[in-house]
Amino acid sequence: MWRLYQFPLCPFSRKVRLLLGEKGVAYDLIRESPWEGQDAFLDLNPAGQTPVMVEEEKGVVLIDSQAICEYFEETVEKLPLINGSAAGRAEVRRLTAWADQIFYRDVVAPLLEERMKKRLVHRAPPDGGRLREAMRNANTHMDYMDYLLDHRSWLAGGTMSLADIAVAAQLSVADYLGGIDWAGHEPVKRWYSALKSRPSFRPLLSERMEVIMPPDYYEKPDF
Amino acid sequence: MWRLYQFPLCPFSRKVRLLLGEKGVAYDLIRESPWEGQDAFLDLNPAGQTPVMVEEEKGVVLIDSQAICEYFEETVEKLPLINGSAAGRAEVRRLTAWADQIFYRDVVAPLLEERMKKRLVHRAPPDGGRLREAMRNANTHMDYMDYLLDHRSWLAGGTMSLADIAVAAQLSVADYLGGIDWAGHEPVKRWYSALKSRPSFRPLLSERMEVIMPPDYYEKPDF
CATH class of the missing domain: 3.40.30.10 (Glutaredoxin)
Known part of the structure; x- marks a missing residue:
């Protein structure tokens, strides 16, 4: 195992x-x-x-x-997630790297530092300026996701891929930490709602990190 | 093209x-x-x-x-560089990510900021403390590479792979910027010397970035 x-x-x-x-x-x-x-x-x-x-x-x-x-x-052959032509797979990997590196660096890393590590490790209050900057960055990046989802069913193309998984993973942590303002992002909201309903996502959403609690709507597919 | x-x-x-x-x-x-x-x-x-x-x-x-x-x-079929068994390919990708993310973050990003961007963009002097920290980090990471190369011919195993290429790419930029002290790293030195001699590496080593010059030994396979 x-x-x-x-x-x-x-x-x-x-x-x-x-x-x-x-x-x-x-x-x-x-x-x-x-x-x-x-x-x-x-x-x-x-x-x-x-x-x-x-x-x-x-x-x-x-x-x-x-x-x-x-x-x-x-x-594991079941459900290819780096899928399509060679150029299609490159697009999946581009957006996966965008989630892992850019969205993480601009949004999730500062939220984890200010809202989790400072609380659990340093016992210090969060830096309000850094939190606001992370939320502004989240908004900008969600504008880009809205743009992609206006043109495609899923982030990297016509089918669900590792790009959707990687971005949703980052977004779900930012959402847990109260860093996401969903207003004005209907395409991202619809896409994320569909992902939240999947059996693969449910166990993650029901878990809690000690001391730190997510917003009330965090677990709901309809938010 | x-x-x-x-x-x-x-x-x-x-x-x-x-x-x-x-x-x-x-x-x-x-x-x-x-x-x-x-x-x-x-x-x-x-x-x-x-x-x-x-x-x-x-x-x-x-x-x-x-x-x-x-x-x-x-x-392109010629010379597979993400090679071996599935576990072997995971090892290639682990060390490639180590180069791209850890070595870059700890060594190359601060060197580029202090020695290139501050000169070209900000017209400010470098922060000596940050440079020394980057060089200490390089030394620690090269200790780890020495350890790997004491056990393997190439970083990820018995044959050259993308891991060697990714690490050498980072190391070559750090070396150009004077951030590498080669003393005491014989395994890494031998490995890097072999890579520097390859036809794929020669054109990179002969290029110069405006204003910023590398150390005298930078281009030599025997350094």
Whole structure:
């Protein structure tokens, strides 16, 4: 059985979990708080980041959310998520990288720092200016997603792909942390509502991170 | 013919160029300085980052260095660089992500900011403390590479892969900017010397970024 090292608000672990859910791969969750820098975890992944996946019987250790997703895309045939022509797959990977790097850097990383780490680790109040900037960035990035979804059924094209999963994973953490203003983003809202209703998404939405509570509407597909 | 939008010290463009060189794909270089935020470039890539590749006749635009590398890995058979078993390919992608994200964040991004952007854009002196921290980080990361190369011929295993290319691309930019102290890193030095001698690497090493000059030894395979 696969084990997945993660914490509930890790957007990259959520990306992996959504893909595993869609592909029907079973796994056990292992709670890991990378900011604690536990030696046993650093031995597993010197970069000190979640997610990490381990299959002890096969002797396989997988590190980095994209490497993990590509691994299961290559080894599990069910529901291809990096799909289409070579150019189509490049578009899936472009938007996946946009979620993992740009949306994370501009929105999710500052929200996690100000609303989670400062509370759990530093016992300090959040920086209001940084929170407002993250929310402004979220708004700009959702304008871009609205634009894409005005032209396509899913973010990267006509079918659901890893791009939808990666963006929804980031967005769901930002939403949990109260960083998303949904007003004026009807296309993104419709798209996200459809994803929230999927069986792969339900378990993630029902989990809570200690001390930090999401907004009331967070779990509802109709919000 | 493919066009590649880049600037000489973009480590991600170097990664793509090394892969294209190894695979024998021809392309024209287009100079782009993403920090200038040119409208035409932002129309091409809303994320405003190099590299971008365009093949106008085919109507294909490729964005994000990893999406570009995966595209050519899928479409050009010569010299597989994401190679081996599924677990082996995951190891290649793990170390490629380590180069692109961790080594870049800890070493190359601060060096580019302090030694290139402050000079070209802000006309400000570099922050000595940040430079020293980047160099300390480089040393720590090269210790890890020494460890890998004590156990393997190449970074991800027995054959050259995209991991070697991605790490060498980052390292070459850090070296250009005087951020690498080679003393005490014999395994990395031997590995890098072998890569520097390859025909794919020679054109990159002979290019210069305006105003900023590399150390004397930068271009030499024997340094």
